[in-house]
Amino acid sequence: MSVKSIVAIVVSLIILVAGVSSVYVVDEREQAIVVKFGEPKRTVTTPGLHFKIPVMEQVIFLEKRILSLDVPPQEVLASDQRRILVDSFARYRIADPLKRYQAARTEVGAARLLEDAMESTVRQVLAKEPMNEIVSGQRAELMKKISDLTNQRALTFGLEVVDVRLKRVDLPRENSEAIFRRMETERQREAAEKRASGQRDAVKIRAAADRQVAEILAEAERQSQTIRGEADGQAVKIFADAYGRDEDFFEFYRTMQAYRKSLGKDDTRLVLSPDSEFFKLFMDNK
Incomplete structure (x- = not known):
């Protein structure tokens, strides 16, 4: 060649x-x-x-696609001086490749810049709100504020924030345990108060029931005494009327009643004179 x-x-x-x-x-x-x-x-x-x-x-x-950034959980001090644990994430895209390259040569570096900006924004926004609003109040509005402020900072290094979400907003573990203990103590106190109140009510109810029973028994005894008195009076009147109609029969009847009561038992013994008035009906009255 x-x-x-x-x-x-x-x-x-x-x-x-x-x-x-x-x-x-x-x-x-x-x-x-x-x-x-x-x-x-x-x-x-x-x-x-x-x-x-x-x-x-x-x-x-x-x-060119939308990317995700999961921000590590961070503690934030709310406006009512309560510490809360915030777990959030963001979705973003590269809006200006040149700015992005100038700010951070690698994707990891750009994500770190966005993470710092978002952590700062989360603290800034949530520090102005009380805990109850952050946990269960206007969360959508807070996420919108965080998204807008983070996007303003992200645009300076070529990124555009599409969305920001607060995945979890909770108390730190030590605070949660303290609150749980306080809630448990409060519930125990309320239970003790309710038991004491129930016992007081039970004593009142029993006392009222006992008083009603005593009143009912007293009224029944009074009515029974009244009825017995009226019955005795009627019996006396009947006997008096009967005695007035036939004195001999009434005397005979009373004598027979006396025999029944005196001689009704087998072990009854009477020691009387034979000519006693008690045995006058046994005598031969001719």
């Missing part, structure tokens, strides 16, 4: 390599920055085939 042929082959290879290295493809999900010796020259946001100067220029690809 001649020298000319070898030179031609080498030149062809150099041209081929230079041609291949001067071409790059930008995916529709990406955007790129062309840098020359580390200095940004231009940004490419249109997908397709593009060209660069071989060796002298390098291409740095950046995401």
